[in-house]
Amino acid sequence: MSNESVDNVLTDRILRAVSKQEKLPEFPDEADDLPSDYEYDPDAEEEVEEVEEISENELLEILEQESSALDTARLLFNEDKVKEADTLSLDILSPQSVRDLYETGSVVLDNVVDKSVIQGTLYIAYSRMMFIILITLIYQAAHDEASVMQNNGEFQPAQEYRQEGDDQYRDNKARDDRTVWLNPADESKESSRPKISQLLKMLQHKLLQDLSQIIHLNGNVEYQLAYYHPQNARYERHRDAFPTSEREDTTQRRVTAIIYLNPDWVQGDGGELRLFGKNSAPHQDVEPIASRLVVFLSGVVDHAVISASKPRYALTAWIR
Numbered sequence: 001m002s003n004e005s006v007d008n009v010l011t012d013r014i015l016r017a018v019s020k021q022e023k024l025p026e027f028p029d030e031a032d033d034l035p036s037d038y039e040y041d042p043d044a045e046e047e048v049e050e051v052e053e054i055s056e057n058e059l060l061e062i063l064e065q066e067s068s069a070l071d072t073a074r075l076l077f078n079e080d081k082v083k084e085a086d087t088l089s090l091d092i093l094s095p096q097s098v099r100d101l102y103e104t105g106s107v108v109l110d111n112v113v114d115k116s117v118i119q120g121t122l123y124i125a126y127s128r129m130m131f132i133i134l135i136t137l138i139y140q141a142a143h144d145e146a147s148v149m150q151n152n153g154e155f156q157p158a159q160e161y162r163q164e165g166d167d168q169y170r171d172n173k174a175r176d177d178r179t180v181w182l183n184p185a186d187e188s189k190e191s192s193r194p195k196i197s198q199l200l201k202m203l204q205h206k207l208l209q210d211l212s213q214i215i216h217l218n219g220n221v222e223y224q225l226a227y228y229h230p231q232n233a234r235y236e237r238h239r240d241a242f243p244t245s246e247r248e249d250t251t252q253r254r255v256t257a258i259i260y261l262n263p264d265w266v267q268g269d270g271g272e273l274r275l276f277g278k279n280s281a282p283h284q285d286v287e288p289i290a291s292r293l294v295v296f297l298s299g300v301v302d303h304a305v306i307s308a309s310k311p312r313y314a315l316t317a318w319i320r
């Protein structure tokens, strides 16, 4: 066959194929709509992408089954230092609170103050009563500063606030507080809120130094002041981070430290911080009284704020 006739045969075949070509059927929605000669195996497993919506708390429960969050978080501790807690140079934490934080994931301390702030005045071993009076004055002043900020409209509803990188599991409707982010390095704010600035610095320097001796931290801290209104503002059960044991992980908060600024708090005012126990262990309710510091492992401890019937202020540092 000559080259020309080969070409002709090929062209013919192509033309015939093209002229016969019918419009391709649309892919039918129902098996019954399929043309009879369509290859269809009704028994074949259909591939369906399953998208199941679960809440943050459900996800945390699943993670907990894989490995206890406390065990995971403990991998970030320097165990030798915890064992030697009595020999550490600590400012805010006590050796016992270091051990408690490691053992249980949380700790509560009272009468927390930056001693260097009152050293120059009356701290020099006057009576314990004097010490308590000084602390009361400091926290009353910090409360009043927070109250002025609230009256000035500096707080924003936390529900409306979403930070870049927030996980999608978080339900912002679960909280009624109003918040403001603070920066301890912002000196322009020091004259208008000196006591809050002092407390921020205490968290930034003293507490961070204490914690850095026992936990591997990157030193990245967020500071927030929160206001819970007296008409039953609350924050439902949640966790502040996912558990991590990765030293290089900077996405997850590691330690939550909260100082309460509520001098007139009495039992019955509500607003307790509820720390949930693991495996149906009983919960602990912590009253948000002035000068109290709560420290817990952010990826470990489920917690909630019980509805409050008095204005409630809390200063929080989240440390990574």
Ligand SMILES: O=C(O)CCC(=O)C(=O)O
Pocket (backbone or CB within 6 Å): 226, 235, 240, 258, 272, 273, 288, 303, 304, 305, 314, 316
């Ligand atoms: O104010 C408190 O006691 C806790 C608040 C809290 O859980 C949060 O802001 O994540």
Ligand SMILES: [Fe+2]
Pocket (backbone or CB within 6 Å): 238, 239, 240, 303
């Ligand atoms: Fe929280």
